[in-house]
Amino acid sequence: MNENYNVEVIRKDFPILKKSVYLDNGATTQKPEQVIQRLNHYYRNENANVHRGVYKLSQLATEAYEGARSTISRFINCSEKELIFTRGTTESINLTAFSLVEPLVKEGDEILISHMEHHSNIVPWQLVCKRTGALLKVIPVSDSGEIEMDSFETLLSDKTRFLSLTHISNVLGTINPIKEMIESAHQKGIPVLIDGAQAIARTKVDVRELDADFYAFSGHKMYGPTGIGVLYGKKDFLEKMRPYQSGGDMIRRVTFDKTTWNDLPHKFEAGTPDIAGAAALASAVEYLESIGMDNIESYELSLLDYAEKKLKAIEDLHIMGNPEKRAALLSFTMGDAHPHDIAHELSLQNIDVRAGHHCAQPLMNRFNVPATTRASFGMYNTKKEIDILIGALPKIREKFKL
Amino acid sequence: MRDNDLYQELILDHYRNPRNCCSLQHPTHSASGDNPLCGDQLDIYLNVDGDVINEITFEGSGCAVSQASASLMTEHLKGHTIEEALKVFDKVHMMLTGLHPDEVNPEDEKAMGKLKALSGVAEFPMRVKCASLAWHTLKSALKNCEENKISTE
Numbered sequence: 001m002n003e004n005y006n007v008e009v010i011r012k013d014f015p016i017l018k019k020s021v022y023l024d025n026g027a028t029t030q031k032p033e034q035v036i037q038r039l040n041h042y043y044r045n046e047n048a049n050v051h052r053g054v055y056k057l058s059q060l061a062t063e064a065y066e067g068a069r070s071t072i073s074r075f076i077n078c079s080e081k082e083l084i085f086t087r088g089t090t091e092s093i094n095l096t097a098f099s100l101v102e103p104l105v106k107e108g109d110e111i112l113i114s115h116m117e118h119h120s121n122i123v124p125w126q127l128v129c130k131r132t133g134a135l136l137k138v139i140p141v142s143d144s145g146e147i148e149m150d151s152f153e154t155l156l157s158d159k160t161r162f163l164s165l166t167h168i169s170n171v172l173g174t175i176n177p178i179k180e181m182i183e184s185a186h187q188k189g190i191p192v193l194i195d196g197a198q199a200i201a202r203t204k205v206d207v208r209e210l211d212a213d214f215y216a217f218s219g220h221k222m223y224g225p226t227g228i229g230v231l232y233g234k235k236d237f238l239e240k241m242r243p244y245q246s247g248g249d250m251i252r253r254v255t256f257d258k259t260t261w262n263d264l265p266h267k268f269e270a271g272t273p274d275i276a277g278a279a280a281l282a283s284a285v286e287y288l289e290s291i292g293m294d295n296i297e298s299y300e301l302s303l304l305d306y307a308e309k310k311l312k313a314i315e316d317l318h319i320m321g322n323p324e325k326r327a328a329l330l331s332f333t334m335g336d337a338h339p340h341d342i343a344h345e346l347s348l349q350n351i352d353v354r355a356g357h358h359c360a361q362p363l364m365n366r367f368n369v370p371a372t373t374r375a376s377f378g379m380y381n382t383k384k385e386i387d388i389l390i391g392a393l394p395k396i397r398e399k400f401k402l
Numbered sequence: 403m404r405d406n407d408l409y410q411e412l413i414l415d416h417y418r419n420p421r422n423c424c425s426l427q428h429p430t431h432s433a434s435g436d437n438p439l440c441g442d443q444l445d446i447y448l449n450v451d452g453d454v455i456n457e458i459t460f461e462g463s464g465c466a467v468s469q470a471s472a473s474l475m476t477e478h479l480k481g482h483t484i485e486e487a488l489k490v491f492d493k494v495h496m497m498l499t500g501l502h503p504d505e506v507n508p509e510d511e512k513a514m515g516k517l518k519a520l521s522g523v524a525e526f527p528m529r530v531k532c533a534s535l536a537w538h539t540l541k542s543a544l545k546n547c548e549e550n551k552i553s554t555e
């Protein structure tokens with residue numbers, strides 16, 4: 001591990017971490033002072049509407065917003081025209097489903113997803129299928145919690161029109177071989193969306209290198225604010241796609257007979273956007289860059305390694321899945337104790353973990369569990385915090401023994 | 403309130419040794435309920451003769467609170483009339499959600515008996531639906547004679 005990685009220095013930027021042992025980073029991450037201050041600075045000094053006023057403040061707001069687009073597009077290696085601000089992953093996926101896929105499919109066509117998707121990467125596709133008569137096909141997941149690659153290759157058929165896949169599972173932590181899968185899909189001319197919600201703050205994402213057609217993520221899972229997220233889309237697709245919402249900002253010329261759409265990316269950003277959120281998300285990106293994605297990744301993997309070994313040593317504790325490549329999050333069950341009782345007991349000791357189905361009911365059914373407890377780590381967690389979690393578990397197991 | 407108030411010994415006892423935990427062959431009333439967010443799931447069965455609940459059982463899986471609540475409920479309601487059961491439902495609902503705690507008169511309080519063990523739930527808004535699942539499922543079974551599905555989400 002990198003000796004320059006000083007977790008104690010990082011933790012100083014996150015005063016909220018003093019409140020509890022926060023291990024629910026898969027749900028949302030905490031925000032560093034820099035991000036909070038950016039929001040504050042915007043509203044105190046730069047607030048106006050964007051792309052409209054000719055006065056100084058409006059110019060500052062536009063610069064904050066478009067400057068954020070520039071920072072974030074550099075971060076994922078795309079052009080600014082290809083980066084659409086949304087409310088988050090969910091909206092990014094819905095946008096793609098509505099604007100690209102729905103007009104593209106007809107009865108009998110197929111949309112392909114995997115068995116480990118978050119509900120937000122299942123339900124929009126189900127609705128498209130319902131409206132068009134297309135079929136939703138699901139790539140199976142193995143007991144180890146990995147995509148079954150042979151089945152994947154067979155499921156990519158002449159009827160497949162779209163593939164939507166998570167980069168990292170929010171339940172199992174599995175890192176999917178997305179580059180390879182995108183390549184296979186492209187060989188058959190099938191466009192691909194990657195749900196990067198769990199990946200964007202954990203590993204370096206280069207959308208060009210991946211050759212993803214679409215890549216969706218949320219600001220709040222990458223140490224940025226809630227209410228802002230991104231859809232990256234290849235220009236060729238975005239230009240041809242129909243708008244998602246309509247109104248101000250997204251138009252070029254409006255008469256009562258006809259309206260022409262604005263250029264990319266504004267065509268997909270109807271109405272006044274979350275300007276402060278975008279600016280603060282850019283600060284989060286700068287924060288991540290200042291530490292370095294490679295450093296964050298290797299540090300988090302060292303935490304995962306540590307946690308996995310310690311958890312496995314606990315009697316009657318089962319970690320769900322055993323993928324070869326896992327990001328720093330895992331789900332487990334323990335003895336007779338129900339995940340809700342586990343999480344409740346942990347919360348009384350100021351340890352924050354998630355219990356439930358993690359918005360992935362099909363995956364829960366696949367593994368025959370109604371719910372799990374999940375610990376998901378972030379760049380500021382420590383081995384000491386993992387020790388605290390580990391120390392609390394055996395007593396809880398005993399308390400709820402049947 | 404402290405943690406002990408939620409997982410009182412009585413709650414843990416009903417969780418470990420649930421009473422009336424089985425299905426009924428020919429129930430007059432039944433209903434299923436689930437709590438998708440938690441993964442709690444319950445079936446309630448009743449045999450009602452005239453007005454009186456002769457038998458009441460449950461089956462299901464879930465957290466300690468949801469199981470204990472169902473078990474305590476079946477124990478409490480056996481032999482009562484439907485009208486009485488619905489009154490108890492209201493009282494439990496108030497207790498779980500922490501409403502009007504000072505309006506409870508001592509007699510009512512006494513009538514609640516062991517069900518009072520569930521009162522600790524009121525301190526934990528996220529757990530109220532665990533404790534109330536059995537009760538909502540009961541209400542739905544009593545309201546409709548046919549099998550139906552309810553959810554506390």
Ligand SMILES: Cc1ncc(COP(=O)(O)O)c(C=O)c1O
Nearest residue numbers: 088089090118120170195197218
């Ligand atoms: C894999 C995955 N996809 C999508 C989402 C949805 O993200 P959001 O709620 O920010 O739109 C999440 C968040 O839980 C997730 O983990």
